[in-house]
């Protein structure tokens with residue numbers, strides 16, 4: 024009896040938690056679609072993916088309709104600028120306009136706001152990504168695509184976007200200036216990407232101990248995203264991206280506590 | 286019930302709040318006064334759970350704001366000083382969001398929005414985007430947000446800032462009406478507002494409480510409080526001054542002529558003799574057959590008290 028009462032209470036608290044997260048997400052998403060920024064972003068994203076895939080990716084010359092290489096391999100570079108531009112305002116804008124005071128005096132736990140904002144932006148990126156589907160259809164029409172690689176590529180791409188977004192949300196909490204948040208995010212994401220990029224690892228191999236090289240490589244988004252491109256969904260890679268997201272969001276909560284304290 | 290005990294807040298090496306303690310009970314409207322930078326907003330930010338205090342304790346309705354923030358925050362509605370709102374939303378969207386954050390749904394939410402729209406006179410701008418509103422309307426939108434869940438406790442940081450005189454009047458009425466059942470703490474720089482709505486006022490200076498009492502009690506601290514002013518016609522200044530100075534209950538008497546009338550201010554010899562002094566002065570006026578058009582006892586003025594107990598910035602800088 025008492026036990027079930029406790030459980031009901033926990034359930035209610037959990038429901039309330041989800042509801043709060045959803046309320047935050049809804050507002051954030053509305054913010055994207057109420058302004059022209061969202062549409063501009065999506066158009067730019069689609070144009071760039073199309074451009075990279077069809078022209079720079081030598082799509083046609085390969086004579087084979089493999090999506091993995093030309094389509095997904097550009098995502099780490101595209102996201103480098105596009106994800107920070109989506110996430111830069113998340114906290115910086117709240118801090119600049121003073122709505123942070125409103126948000127954090129509402130009866131919600133700070134993590135609910137942090138997660139709610141993250142999910143909204145992630146969903147937005149997912150929508151943009153989903154709109155690249157015509158590219159996939161074209162491949163299917165032109166040749167004989169590897170469906171497995173397409174699915175794993177999309178999963179990897181989404182996780183990659185999530186990791187960059189986590190970093191951006193954290194950087195957005197550090198400053199009240201969106202532009203600064205954008206620049207730092209690009210730099211940090213670039214470092215995360217670079218430390219596993221072939222030319223850089225090659226350079227490292229010649230200069231630092233091997234253990235360190237593999238550690239650095241293991242921290243790279245490039246390295247973990249690569250597996251997905253090959254058509255594999257490896258739990259380790261999923262855990263990696265999950266940890267980057269988790270760590271960023273946790274650190275965001277620490278930063279926000281500091282912002283309020285000082 | 287709100288209790289604040291020994292609140293201290295430091296920003297780096299700077300002490301913004303330095304040992305503030307007070308209590309507020311239901312049915313009380315507490316006015317927060319103090320010069321710019323005194324620590325009013327900081328104290329409110331700590332009470333509402335936005336900032337943690339460096340030391341000290343705040344409980345709201347029995348819930349400690351640090352240990353049990355959600356329960357405490359549920360009881361409060363808060364209007365921050367800058368009256369922030371999300372500029373990419375419409376007024377209705379914003380209020381709807383606030384209602385959802387407060388856990389209102391369905392018909393209750395619709396009713397709540399309708400109620401606060403009426404209270405804050407937002408009907409005409411309900412579907413306008415917040416960033417196209419005038420300053421006063423933006424302020425009212427944020428105030429509406431604070432009222433949306435009809436909270437037991439209202440913390441309002443300068444609620445009448447930027448409002449036109451009609452709206453100032455309306456908001457004061459609202460505060461007074463709601464204050465009968467709720468706990469309201471509001472800060473202001475308008476001293477008449479304190480007399481108009483507060484059951485009690487606290488004056489804060491440089492982070493510390495320097496006065497705490499009903500508006501009448503505070504006014505009584507004024508130098509002027511209890512002195513009698515009289516204006517008579519057709520008599521010389523010196524005659525007036527000497528006659529009044531002969532009164533037993535009179536202390537310092539000052540008189541000056543204004544055109545063909547003379548205005549005199551008589552301070553009581555001892556504080557708290559206001560009523561005796563006034564009748565004694567009236568007797569003199571009658572006996573001498575002076576024509577007069579003014580005779581009253583000063584209640585004291587809040588702004589005198591305010592100036593006397595809060596040192597102006599220049600004095601602070603010199604100190």
Ligand SMILES: Nc1ncnc2c1ncn2[C@@H]1O[C@H](COP(=O)(O)OP(=O)(O)OP(=O)(O)O)[C@@H](O)[C@H]1O
Nearest residue numbers: 285296301319320321322323324325326327328366
């Ligand atoms: N986040 C902060 N970081 C550093 N100092 C701060 C911060 N917030 C407030 N202060 C300082 O604390 C002091 C008290 O500020 P507060 O805003 O509480 O004053 P106030 O009484 O509300 O003044 P006003 O009447 O101008 O609104 C000021 O000296 C201010 O500079």
Ligand SMILES: [Mg+2]
Nearest residue numbers: 325326327366
């Ligand atoms: Mg203030």
